[in-house]
Amino acid sequence: MIKKFLYSQKVAPYVFVLPFIAVFAIFWAYPLASSVEMSFQHTMLGQEAEWIGFDNYTKLMSDGVFLKAVTNSVVYMALTLVILIPLPMLFAVLINNKFMWGREFFKSTFFFPALTSVVVAGTIFRLMFGEMEGSLINSFLGLFGIEPVKFLKGQVTGFVALLALASWRWIGVNMLYFLSGLKSIPDEYYEAASIDGASSFQKFTMITMPLLKPTTVYVVTISIYAGLAMFIESMMLWNGNNSPKNIGLTIVGYLYRQGIEKNDLGYAAAVGIVLLLIAMIINITQLIFTGTFKKED
């Protein structure tokens, strides 16, 4: 009887998707809901929680360190977009050129950095951007007579190191995204444009850019999330969650500091909710602006 029930075509689909329902409920919906709940509480691991209304949020708004973390994360996200959208797109278009020699070799090389873990890549960049005279970047600057720079002690130079790390790891992956987008553009469009006497630049702006839009929107969307949620990169470069004057502190870093290091779970949960709101607002604005919602009909 039970067997017959489980084997029916009406019940089978639920059996198939059951693992997803379970994982979604236990490891996503419940934690998200309890995160919202915790953000209105004063709570510590293994202790009774106490309701405090919006106190965590009002405290956040006047918390200078938190505002510093938000600024860092937003600036980092914006700068990764500035670098990691146009450059990979340009590289993809160039490498896709039919006159290209050694295309496969270059594509593989571009992909290599994505194979390394943040821990390994962070270690390499930490030592390359070391403040010693002999470290890679400083010895390079030395060739031009520039004094050794203490990269990880200054705001701007620290961000240079962070962005170098991000660019190194993701430029190849983003280029591959654009390459797979380029594949879907029919050659006939370019041939027709050539007949009409369009220049290479015109072809790029009139055909390539508009038809790459779905890929671009996808890459922008994931880059916004990745940029706002960055944490381990900073932790590796500064060898821990404490950078001088918090120059490398990110929103997730602050969430970690409050929640894990100080065990102030309620306050940390509020940090997480603010991050979620920032991410949603920026991404929804971006998706409306690029017309992604409209296209569905």
Add this chain to the structure above:
Amino acid sequence: MKKHLVGKTLLFVFFTIICAIILVPFYAITIGAFKPGKELVRQGLNLSFDLSVMSFDNFAFLFTGDHAYFTWFFNSLLLTVVQVVFTLLVSATVAYGFSAYEFKGKNFLFICVLLIMMVPFEILLLPLYTLTFNLGMMNSYSAIILPGIANAATIFFFRQYLRGIPKEIIAAGRVDGANEYSIYIRLILPIMKPSFAAMAILNGMNSWNNILWPFMVISDAGKYTLPIGLKTLLTPYGNNYDLLIVGSFFSILPILALFLAFQKYFIDGMTAGAVKG
């Protein structure tokens, strides 16, 4: 034609320069793996190929020294294999449910799949941490594997792939008297095989390199994975560069070898998300 040759050469030179820059960090860590830790503390990583300070000492220490590197290495290997096998099987099954049937709540559930992809995982760190603590799952690999076992991106990819499989196969299976589950196991899973390679690579790479969540739930040194172990070599009181650099270098090798052997699947797996539904 001459114009093309000039363009070709310029493009080639341009990409050679860019790729040389991309390879610099790899070159630096390769050289660094042959230098003593003292030298790295004094100089950082650089490009100087100075044979007077370089030796195989670090490699000798890596393979014979008194440290837990290979415990971490095999922990990572075990976790990666188990995680990939379970995640792929569970995600493929869920994707099949979504693609083969019409059922009440299907659209709502599929929106849930998309929702997971829309919220950064980091937001859930703390509630997941307390949940793991309350369930008594701290220090266990199941705390790492279970939350991602029905992986949204993987489900999404498999569902796209299943769209290309004709529904007639399922109907024919039913005519032959096969039940719903044996249709999936005997008829559909074998056809899905090619799509497993790309997802195995994507999930395997994420698992091998994963640090944030494992770092939070695993505190027992005997259970450290490679990224956690390597990270513990960096402490505020001083860094064990002798092992860190050679260990980092060595940790890239297996994944690089896999990449060179299965390049196509890496690229398919990484770009899977960008294929428009």
